[in-house]
Amino acid sequence: MTINLDARIPTGPIEQKWTKSKFDMKLVNPANKRKYKIIVIGSGLAGGAAAATLAELGYNVACFCFQDSPRRAHSIAAQGGINAAKNYQNDGDSVHRLFYDTVKGGDFRSREANVHRLAEESVNIIDQCVAQGVPFAREYGGTLANRSFGGAQVSRTFYARGQTGQQLLLGVYAGLSRQIQAGRVTMFPRTEMLDLVTVDGKAVGVVIRDLVTGAISSHAAHAVVLATGGYGNVFFLSTNAKGSNVTATYRAYKRGAGFANPCFTQIHPTCIPQSGDFQSKLTLMSESLRNDGRVWVPKAKADVGKRAADIGDDNRDYYLERKYPSYGNLCPRDIASRAAKEQCDDGRGVGPGGRGVYLDFRDAIKRDGQAKIAEKYGNLFEMYERITGDDPYKVPMRIYPAVHYTMGGLWVDYHLMSNVPGLFVAGEANFSDHGANRLGAAALMQGLADGYFILPYTMGNYLAGLGLGPAVSNTHAAFKDAERAVKTKLDTICAVDGKHSVDSFHRELGNIMWEKCGMARTKESLTEALEAIPKLRERFWKEVSVKGGQDSFNQTLEKAGRVADFLEFGEMMCKDALVREESCGGHFRVEHQADGEALRDDTNFCHAAVWEYQGDNNAPALNKEPLTFENVKLATRSYK
Amino acid sequence: MNLTVHVWRQKNGKDAGRMVTYQVKGVNEHASFLEMLDVLNEQLVAKGEEAIAFDHDCREGICGMCSLVINGRPHGGHERTTTCQLHMRHFKDGQEIWVEPWRAGAFPVIRDLCVDRRAFDKIIAAGGYISANAGSAPDGNAVPVPKEQADRAMDAAACIGCGACVAACPNGSAMLFVAAKLAHMHMLPQGQPERAKRTEAMVTAMDAAGFGNCSNHYECEAACPKDISRDVIAMMNRDYTKASLGHREEESKAEGAG
Structure with a gap:
């Protein structure tokens, strides 16, 4: 079985694709919007902005985050700034230049149409944030200040001291709080998504664990948005927050969503x-x-x-x-x-x-x-x-x-929908906009573009196509089966009763990933990692110690579940790195270089590699979405 | 270094809780306070005991998740420092350290060192925003904001919502937290239209959540890891007075009309 990788890229010139697409999308009547329920997992820039904006439109939203408050999502730690093609500095910037820089910066492994849309929306993001009261740095005359960032020769980065992510997230959190107060968003802090539920191939809800009581519950909806960030913590040591994890996206992968380019990780200098x-x-x-x-x-x-x-x-x-x-x-x-x-x-x-x-x-x-x-x-x-x-x-x-950021993520089409209908993926959790390397100040831009300006349109189009019926009930057998599987897995972890801490396994996995699948990768190192990881995973399931059981607040158990997923995910990353026999962006294969610079192979690897789950005992299947470059000429990157 | 650490252990909200003493051996002076607790937890796991629960996430002083009252001071009492950025080089070999959760009626303990701070979210939901739907914004440069005002707004907006101000206050007051959010928005032109309504709503929500009042101890300012100035409280009080007067005027107008 292969998965459908139709990216649904609109036809026409690149400058008109998004405008045309917005017009072509089906709309939901304002009076009908409240009849649709949408689940958003994650409350960072992408998830929080999506939840707030969908609620502003009138949809009925439930938002989940593992932190004690949506204000603490890891977007908060971004320091430097957010790009926008405002050209306030009169230094030659334009939507096209931001688009060009981002495609080139991503070493020609992103999707042109998505990147152009991102550059178009960048200007609206700044306006929106200013209106919300984000205290951006100003010039003495009262206009917005800019600074330069890597990979660009214009000053297009807007910032709020060294805390830009914090201020943008607090803006998102404020908007989200307003919708919580209005009763249009129900917020579930200190919860974790442990499974995606599908019925007839469509995403219809999630299974959630309440991290305080340990209770497992099912939540049904017309659509699910995953905005759960990246998987940098597979390396144990990274700049990510300690709680950042791959569990939501990995478990969605196990329910059929394709995982694209997992080997594309950014090592921040x-x-x-x-x-x-x-x-x-x-x-x-x-x-x-x-x-x-x-x-x-x-x-x-x-x-x-x-x-x-x-x-x-x-x-x-x-x-x-x-x-x-x-x-x-x-x-x-x-x-x-x-x-x-x-x-x-x-x-x-x-x-x-x-x-x-x-x-x-x-x-x-x-x-x-x-x-x-x-x-x-x-x-x-x-x-x-x-x-x-x-x-x-x-x-x-x-x-x-x-390790700082992961460009890989769940595969999405132009509508930010995965190959599982009804499952949308936004922000760092998807793969679409940064190719093999993300430029500085582009993550905040993408998270907010996805949440404020893209999902609100594409979601309506999907929901309008569903008709007006109620969501599948959360008492459906598929939910009950998923709940049982989740509880069994948690019991199994607790029952191991070994002698070694969860962290000790996580550290060991991190060492393997950093040494064998880090800044420089070889066929040999990756092959070694692919031997070492399954062995480590086997030891984890025999020797890990998790006390306290699943029916209470148990941080060790939370970590154990996440590390168990990293122990499977790391293997997929190494497989992806092994078959990508080229160097591009953050993926540097020592065998493929010229004069010390990365050597891309556009003949054989100008595609997104999309991995498809085939069961725990089988290797995942590789699908490919070819990438075409019609507006930025495929060329060797040069910053000399 | 070797340390004697007394830690508050409490199974859940109903449990009475107690201090438990642990010996922590071989702590590196470059480790952070939370990394010291990681080391202690590893030692507990090795002995087959349950790890100590404590909140943390970014470990770089910005998410506001970490808390802890260390030797009686929220975040350990070092200037502009959250617990996750407090390093063990500030402690002496052989020292005794007491570690407790935030203590405030509005922040009930969930387990060990973790408390429930949802009361803060309720205050923000009551009015801590500028109502601007996505898509409705004018150009970012349409309204100039003097640099000094933007800087002062940023000073107040730096609050990470950790709750140290509440933990430090003898009255368990959240005034520094609430006033910082109000000051951030009220320094900016965008915050003006809802100024009175926002102030009243947030202060009302603060009182309803069970936080105490300010009696000018300024322990909050001393404990704040982000240096929020107590001046914001004066600004809030002025706004609150104005807002309540304005509110009454409106009410009497409405009555007169009726």
């Missing part, structure tokens, strides 16, 4: 290096720092132990400026990360274990004064000092790449 085995997560330092910070390592290996101040300019290698003179320190993330790894592999890394490079503000402070730099980056400098004990006004920051 500017994170605080790991400092010990106790470490539970990594902290990102915003990419915006690369506007003023210069990245370097000592030229000579002998100098790596010296204090930075004792190494003169002649003996410093500003390797990004050297290798990529036109983009310099603002080259895209995948390139900057790999370059940092190269320097460290060459023995010129700094700090403990030689796993770090300098991000130096000395010249910017000399040029602009400390006050100006503090105004732009004060909170980031403070965060750095709090974690490391070093003062970046005096000594350069030490940074190293870390």
Whole structure:
């Protein structure tokens, strides 16, 4: 059985596709909207915005999040900013340029039509956020301020200090709260989706665990939206929040939704290096720092132990400026990360274990004064000092790449609907817009575009096609079966009663993924991972310790369920990385390079790889959606 | 470093709860406070005991999920620091540490160190928003906002909703939290149309949720990991007075008309 990968891309010139598509979509009469129930899983930028906006339109929405409040979704941690093609700076920006930069930045592995729509909607997002009271940075004249970000030569990034994600999410949360008060959204915090329910091939609801009481319940709806973020925590150490997980999307995959490009993960170049085995997560330092910070390592290996101040300019290698003179320190993330790894592999890394490079503000402070730099980056400098004990006004920051974002996700068509009718996927959880590498300040843009401006249209089109009947009842046998399966799985985990902690398995999986399927991948390393992961999974099911049972607030059990899914998902990631015999964006296969740069193979791999579940004991089937480039010419990326 | 840690253990909301003493060995001084608790939990799992429940998520000081009263101070009492960003280098080898949940009537304990903060969500739902449906917004630059005002709005908007202000207040008051949200919106032109209604609605919801009143101790300001200034409370009080007067005027007008 193969899955239907018709992307439903509208015909016509790229500039008119979205407008035409909006007109062609079926509408639901305002009086009928309240008869439709929609479930939204996740309350971040994509999920929260979708829930609020669908409720504004009059739909009956239920929203679930695992945190204690929708305000805490991990979108909140995004620091640097959000892109929009406003061209307020009069520096040559346009919808087409943002579209072009994003397709190129994604190394030609995204879908052109989706990216163009994203660029079009970017301008509306800024307007919407301003109207909601997001306190964006302003110029003295009162207009909106911008800054530059990687992979672009125009200033199109809007920001709220170093807390842009927080402010955008609080805007979403405010809008969502307004709809909760109005009774159009029912909010379920501290809950987790543990299964998707389908009847006659359509998504009709979910099975939810109440994380406080442990109660399992079924919720039925006309459509389900998954906006549950990315799977970066498969690496254990990442910049993701500790709770971020793959469970919702992975369990939807097991119910028939295709999973696209799982091997496309973004390793962010500017994170605080790991400092010990106790470490539970990594902290990102915003990419915006690369506007003023210069990245370097000592030229000579002998100098790596010296204090930075004792190494003169002649003996410093500003390797990004050297290798990529036109983009310099603002080259895209995948390139900057790999370059940092190269320097460290060459023995010129700094700090403990030689796993770090300098991000130096000395010249910017000399040029602009400390006050100006503090105004732009004060909170980031403070965060750095709090974690490391070093003062970046005096000594350069030490940074190293870390897992940050996942471009892969559930496959969706142009309507953001998966191949399971009625199952929509938004934000980082889907695969569509960033190809093999996401540009900075593009995640917030995508989450909000999906939630505010795309789903509200495409959802109506789907619902109008369903007719006016009630949703399948949550007492349907399919719900009861799914509930039973969920309870059995939880009991099975609790019954193992082994001696090893959940975290110990998660850490071990993370090590395998980072070493074998991280910044550089080889056939050999991936083959090793594919042998090691099933063995680790087997040990997990024999040796994990989960006390306390399933009928109470049990954080260990929550984690165990998520790690169990990561232990299966990691294997699929490695399979995807193994069969993609090319290097593109964040996916670097050592066998495929030219002069140290990634070597794409457009003849054989210009497609989205979509994995289809075939049962626990069978390998997943590979389906392909070919990608065509009619507006941006397929070319080797160059940032030189 | 080795530590003696006294931790509040409570099975659920109905359980009386008690302090339990643990010895934690081999803690790295660069670990965060939560990583120290991870180490302790690993030791408990190894002994076959149930792990200590505590809330946390981003572990970089922005989600507001982590809490903990450490040695009597919310978030441990270091300036502009959440518990997840408090590092063990601030403690001494051999030190005794007391760890408790937020203590406030409006934040009931769920288990161990986790409390229920949904009262905050109710206050925001009562009016902590600017009513602007998606699609209805004018151009972002249509209304200029002086930089200083935008900066002051941002200062107030930096609140992470952790609840340390409530935990620190002898009255369990949420005034700093509520006033910060109001100040954020009322510094901006977009927040003006609903100003009076919003202030009244949020203050009413705050009282209904069982939070106490402000009696000017300013413990909230000292405990706030995001440096929210107590000045926002004065602004809220002014707005509240104005709003209640305005409200009465409207009521009497309506009565007169009737």
